[in-house]
Amino acid sequence: MLTRRTISSFMAACGLALAFCAGGSADAQEFVYRGKAANGPTVDEYLKQVGPEARFVAHGSLTIDGKRMNCGKRPTVLNPNFDSWGGAFPGFLILNIKKIAGLTTQVKLYVYSHECGHQFIGADELKADLFAIRRGVKWGWLDAHGIEEICTFISKLKGDAVHPPGPTRCKLMRNRFRELTDGTAQRASSAPPSGARMLGPPY
Ligand SMILES: [Zn+2]
Secondary structure (H helix, E strand, O other): OHHHHHHHHHHHHHHHHHHHOOOOOOOOOOEEOOOOHHHOOOHHHHHHHHOOOOEEEOOOOOEEOOEEOOOOOOOEEEOOOOOOOEEEEOOEEEEOHHHHOOOOHHHHHHHHHHHHHHHHHOOOHHHHHHHHHHHHHHHOOOOHHHHHHHHHHHHOOOOOOOOOOHHHHHHHHHHHHHHHHOOOHHHHOOOOOOOHHHHOOOO
16 A cells, blocks of 8 residues: 555664654554654655645645644645554644544644644654643633543544553643643633733743
8 A cells, every 4th residue: 555655665764763663553543753854754755755645735824624723834745545644754744634534623633733743842742742732722722622522532542652542641631731721721712812822832
């Protein structure tokens, strides 16, 4: 399969870091490039490898269920053949629009923001989760209902060599959401994000 082949070639590129390159198995949750950034594919190389079905979305042009999203200046590749919901390579993100289609809006935005988190904080999965939650609160797209949807989604995942079990991730994200909203979760969806802006670093 195209995806398998593509990932194999990237895994080969990982060289000594091979053991840390997840994503080749059928139950892969996500592919995050864990080799040296300089050895990762450029977005053009990636597009060439995955073929014509993938679509390049420039920085500033991505919308998810009508919400404009960005991750600094990083572009996104929409790849319907990707092994997982989303992924991260140095300098660009991947979304599998086919796979995220059945998810609720807040879970989709979480997936995108988690991958964005890898761009800023590196390979750590829990930190990428918390980055997404902080963004959701700050930007005003995450409310108490959404955090439960994310928990339902993530709790089904058992975890793997690099991803802690889903229930653990849910618990940490729920706690962080409560800390950030400080009991104002019920109002979060209608309140402007300006109040939350002071609660986290300026991502
Ligand atoms: Zn991740």
